[in-house]
Amino acid sequence: MATVAVEVVYRGIFQKTLARNIVRSIVFAARKEGKIGTAFGRYGDSPERNGIPAKQFAIVADDAEELEENLARYEASEVDVTINVDDTMCKGIESWAWYGLQPINELTKPGGTLIVTSRQEADDLVQDMHQKDSPYDLSIIRSTVSFSGLWVYKDDHTDVRILGNLCRVCPQLVSLDSMLEAIREQFDNETKVASARRAYDLANVRPVEPGEGNPETPFKFELPGWKEMEEGLVIKAIDEGTGFRGGEEGYQPVRNSVFKKFSTRSMRPIVNFETCIKCTLCWLQCPDTCFDVTPDGLYDANMESCCGCGVCEAVCPVPDCVTMINEQHFDDNSSQYEAWQADADGYKQWMTNLIDVQKQESRTHGFHHVGGYAEEIAESAQPGGDN
Ligand code: SF4
Ligand code: SF4
Numbered sequence: 001m002a003t004v005a006v007e008v009v010y011r012g013i014f015q016k017t018l019a020r021n022i023v024r025s026i027v028f029a030a031r032k033e034g035k036i037g038t039a040f041g042r043y044g045d046s047p048e049r050n051g052i053p054a055k056q057f058a059i060v061a062d063d064a065e066e067l068e069e070n071l072a073r074y075e076a077s078e079v080d081v082t083i084n085v086d087d088t089m090c091k092g093i094e095s096w097a098w099y100g101l102q103p104i105n106e107l108t109k110p111g112g113t114l115i116v117t118s119r120q121e122a123d124d125l126v127q128d129m130h131q132k133d134s135p136y137d138l139s140i141i142r143s144t145v146s147f148s149g150l151w152v153y154k155d156d157h158t159d160v161r162i163l164g165n166l167c168r169v170c171p172q173l174v175s176l177d178s179m180l181e182a183i184r185e186q187f188d189n190e191t192k193v194a195s196a197r198r199a200y201d202l203a204n205v206r207p208v209e210p211g212e213g214n215p216e217t218p219f220k221f222e223l224p225g226w227k228e229m230e231e232g233l234v235i236k237a238i239d240e241g242t243g244f245r246g247g248e249e250g251y252q253p254v255r256n257s258v259f260k261k262f263s264t265r266s267m268r269p270i271v272n273f274e275t276c277i278k279c280t281l282c283w284l285q286c287p288d289t290c291f292d293v294t295p296d297g298l299y300d301a302n303m304e305s306c307c308g309c310g311v312c313e314a315v316c317p318v319p320d321c322v323t324m325i326n327e328q329h330f331d332d333n334s335s336q337y338e339a340w341q342a343d344a345d346g347y348k349q350w351m352t353n354l355i356d357v358q359k360q361e362s363r364t365h366g367f368h369h370v371g372g373y374a375e376e377i378a379e380s381a382q383p384g385g386d387n
Contacts (some may be wrong), residue, residue, distance in 0.1 A: 003061040003070045004078040004173045006166070007107060009093055011086050011266060012052040013042040018085060019056040026058035026166070028219040029182035031175040037134060051308045053093035060173060062211035073283050078109040081170050083162055086145050087118035088266045088327040090128040092218055099306045101262045103130035110134035112206065113167035113169040117143040120328065122206040127134050128328075131213040139169050157195040160187070164199030209279065215258050221258050255304055262333075265308020267324040268350055269301050275321045281314040282322060292337075300337035309376050325358050
């Protein structure tokens with residue numbers, strides 16, 4: 001058997017334990033078959049935000065020499081399976097640092113598989129994912145996003161369902177029997193074993209052909225070399241002379257040209273400029289200083305800076321003035337304030353539609369809808385709930 005590599009792409013702290021469970025279980029299962037493997041994280045420092053994409057890997061080989069050879073590389077250049085536990089990262093991933101945007105399927109090898117937990121249809125997910133020039137398979141596990149995390153572990157079986165699916169789409173990794181045995185030993189829970197087996201039985205794939213998907217070139221930029229040291233090297237400064245409009249125009253918000261957010265968030269705020277009372281709370285409390293003050297004293301959340309934490313929604317004193325919306329509904333980082341100025345009625349209609357759709361959504365930060373998680377678990381347990 002050649003070396004088999006699996007990466008799990010997850011969001012920061014919330015899903016760290018989930019990712020760890022997956023990669024560790026792969027290694028435990030492999031050992032049952034006399035193989036050798038290791039599991040490790042890409043960002044050991046756990047970016048302290050809920051939305052920052054991060055990775056963990058499992059590498060399985062026939063013998064120690066082969067494993068060591070493959071581990072000499074800091075990060076696998078290609079993997080047999082990419083596991084994405086949050087479908088909004090199908091748009092691409094970015095690290096906590098400023099590396100630009102990496103397609104979710106970048107490391108998925110030709111003929112490999114991308115597993116995604118999602119309630120979206122395959123064609124919708126493919127539209128979000130960047131094109132590749134080689135074919136691969138997409139396998140969807142029907143599920144809402146799991147916010148299993150570092151401090152509170154929401155045990156919704158996402159980990160074992162992924163492991164069951166993995167055995168089906170990548171049979172050269174480990175057999176289902178070995179995986180079930182590893183799950184039984186680790187969790188001592190027959191319901192989890194049954195969940196893994198069920199996910200194995202239900203697994204299906206949708207082939208993705210070369211050239212299918214998002215044709216855009218992901219944002220990237222050249223980092224300055226050591227001979228090009230300049231002021232603001234790590235986080236580039238804004239250009240001198242920008243920022244102040246003068247007179248009553250006030251401050252013109254200017255942002256760093258390279259330190260941008262794309263897929264860091266799983267939800268984003270939308271603002272109702274007509275009900276905003278200009279209380280400044282969102283502007284004061286946003287941990288990423290996202291709110292640009294507009295000439296008429298309103299607050300425009302700058303999507304090139306927003307990490308999607310939901311604090312603005314939580315602090316806004318006006319009902320439904322700031323609403324967090326699932327990121328899957330947006331295609332760009334454009335200004336909401338500018339859209340509202342250009343067409344207030346059109347903006348209102350757009351915003352109302354999104355809020356209506358969001359009410360049907362199960363993705364929540366737990367701020368706006370206290371008790372949402374408990375309801376979600378009860379729904380999933382009903383016949384016809386998550387498979
Ligand atoms: S704009 Fe809102 S959701 Fe975005 S980072 Fe600021 S407080 Fe968090
Ligand atoms: S917190 Fe709400 S009401 Fe206050 S300025 Fe921000 S959007 Fe307006």
